[in-house]
Amino acid sequence: MPDPTPSKPHVTITYCTGCNWLLRAGWMAQELLQSFPDDLAGVTLVPGDMGGVFEIKAETTIIWERKRDGGFPDAKELKKRLRDVIAPERDLGHLDRDTRG
Template sequence: MTHVEIEYCVPCGFLDRAEDVQHALLTSLGERLDAVTLRTGDHGVFRVDVDGEMVFDKADDEFDVDAIVREVRERVR
């Protein structure tokens, strides 16, 4: 099964975004995922990793929950 980690910037107030992504992933892929964990960070980070491989980084892409879910879905075993 697959482990997803969402690292988000606490000082930036990105918790709501992280929770939105977590909810979307658990709703659409929950039975196929081991875990969707939230990890606190700083310095503007918002990043999503699937089994240690980055699939989304706010520094590179525009935030879009549906696009993140699609990227994760492609990597779910």
């Protein structure tokens, strides 16, 4: 009999080892696990090839790609993008509020 509960998505963060981006990748993994403790199956850090790779995927969906998206996301943007893919109906509280003026 099939499992009636949908499986939780898994996030993969691939980072350039030559650029020493392991700490950045680890911090982003921590932020995602803290914000989505019941929504994710896990976060895996993957040492990538040289050449500045930094990519965050939820299953096969690219959430962030450094070259495509221009640098690195801040925690707020990363969490919003992940939420939009895995749980679009979820309210992220203060992260969804416009704090400008």
